[in-house]
Amino acid sequence: MFHNLNISQSLERRYVLAVGLIAFVLIASFFVFNQHVARGADDSKVINMSGKQRMLSQRIALLSHMIAYHNITDEARQDYISKLSSALETLKQNHKYLSGEETLNGFNIQISEETKRLIFAPEGLNENLDKFFNLALQIKETFKISGVDVSKGSKEVDQLVALALDKVLFQLDQVVTQYEKEALGRVQQSKDLHVILFIIGLVILTLEITFIFEPMTYLIAKSMKEIEDKNFKLKISNQELDDFAYIASHDLKEPLRGLANNASFLQEDYGEQLDQGAQKRLNRMIHLCARMEKLIDDLLYFSRLGRHELAIRETDLNEVIKDIISLMENTIxxxxxxxxxxxxxxxxxxxxxxxxxxxxxxITNAIKYNDKDTKIIEIGFSIQEDKTLLFYVKDNGIGIDPVFYESVFRIFKRLNEEDEKIRGSGVGLTFVKKIVERHNGRIWVDSNLGEYTTFYFTLNMDQQNV
Incomplete structure (x- = not known):
């Protein structure tokens, strides 16, 4: 038993460890997934903003060209200049976000060393964008005055377009490509980490099967084998008990009958020669032999009471009580x-x-242990909150001391000195308790000395119908 207990405790520790490891893998997977989703959203913002910078650069170059070279009205030119101002402002602000100078709604771009090199190196994106921005500002300032000679800004427009085509757009493409490369790398890292966590989960599951479920299966099989062995031994024990009951009912009772018969023969053959004391002793011997035979019969019945199958059926308790009253009519x-x-x-x-x-x-006990002139017995039941039935038999008899509430159900236990005419074997309440237990119920007593005794009991064989 202690060996099995140690195995169970060891399995319990292993199980707790395995559950902890699985929980760790699940939590780690959850955080990795969340970080992957969050980082993916951040990467999308960066790549999207970088793409917008490229389109803004093209838009600024196009607007500058239209302002300088197209034959348009002053009103249209001022509209283009307004659009150019807006595009320049957006270009400048986005560049601050992308270069890490400012945060966007709490979002701070993490820039790798390679990206920094593309942005901040000499003749890099940062420097060329400044030139591009300044040229666009010059064009804007030049043409914002109505009626200005368009030839005055043509040089700056050519430089701006050339700078956009030769450097700015190319470098923006490089930065976007680098961001995309880094984003794909992080996605791959997340995939690799998920694979690692999946492999760890498989390893843990394999370890559980090897070190928990297999030993548990072994322990269950061993326990089942022990139960089968105990059932087999119990079957043998029951058979031995039946054998003992047979011996008790035949071999032990036979000498008692012989003893009682011989005592009767002595009374018949030599009764006139025996004095009153001898006659009394012979009567006592015959009575004790009969009592001993009754005790043996009761013990035999009790041994079989808990092992015989019950004949379960619907039973009207009103008919049961009616039959008992009819049989006990004279006593009543x-x-x-x-x-x-x-x-x-x-x-x-x-x-x-x-x-x-x-x-x-x-009912017999309620009559036997009652010293009242009028003996009152109440038989009833009540329905409990859980819909089960609680039965009771109450009398106005001599009562039972609370210290005997448990021992009153022990076999051959008698609590009172009884009259010889009503002396019993002390097994009635033992039989009652065994019958109640065979019906999956329980029985208990409530009493007050000199006033009453109530036996409560429940019966739970399948369903009870009121």
Whole structure:
């Protein structure tokens, strides 16, 4: 038993460890997934903004060219200049975000060393964008005055377009490509980490199967084998008990009958020669032999009571009580017994013969242990909150001391000095308790000395119908 307990504790520790590892893998996977999603969103923002910078550069070059070279009205030129100003402002602000100078709604771009080189190196994107921005500002300032000679800004426009085509757009493409490359690298890292976590999960599952489930299967199989062995031993023990019961009912009772018969023969053959004391001793011997035979019969019955199958069927308890009253009619009249049934008793699922014996024993005890002139017995039931039925048999007898509430159900236990005429074997309540337990119920007693005794019990064989 202790060996199995140690194995169970070891398996429990392994199980807790395995659950902890699985929880760690799940939590780690969750965080990796969240970081992957968040980083993917950030990368999308960066790549999208870089693409917008490229389109803004083209738009600025196009607007500058239209302002300088197209034959348009001053009103149209001023509209283009306004659009150019807006595009320049957006270009400048986006560049601050992309170069890490400022944050966008709390989002700070993480720039790699290679990206920094493309942006901040001499003749890099940062420097060329400044030139591009300044040229565009010059064009804007030149043409914002109505009626200006368009030839005055043509040089700056040519330089701006050339700078856009030769350097700015190319370098923006390089930066976007670098961001995309880094984003793909992070995606691959996330995939690799997910694969690693998946492999760890498989390893943990394999370890669980090897070090937990297989030993657990072994332990269960071993426990089942032990249960089978115990059942086999119990079967043998029950057979030995049956054998003992047979011996008790035949071999032990036979000498008692011989002893009682010989005592009877002595009375018949030599009764006139025996004095009153000898006659009394012979009568006592015959009585004790009969009592001993009754005890053996009761012990035999008790040994078989817990092992015989119950004959379960629907039973009307009103019919049961009616039969018992009919059989005990003479005793009830002689003892001046009144039996009260406050309400109609239910029909229940039970072994009718055993329940009849249960009520007969309780009614018999209620009559036997009652010193009142009018002996009152109440038989009833109540419905509990959980819809189960609680039965009871109550009398106005001598009562039971609370210290004996448990021992009253022990076999051959008698609590009172009884009259010889009503002396029992002390097994009635033991039989009652065994019958109740066979019906998956329980029984208990409530009493007040000199006033009353109530036996409560439940019966739970399948379903009880009121």
């Amino acid at each position: 009249e002689e003892e001046n017994v009144q039996i009260h049934i406050p309400q109609k008793l239910p029909t229940i699922i039970c072994d009718k013969t055993k329940i009849t014996e249960l009520y007969r024993n309780l």
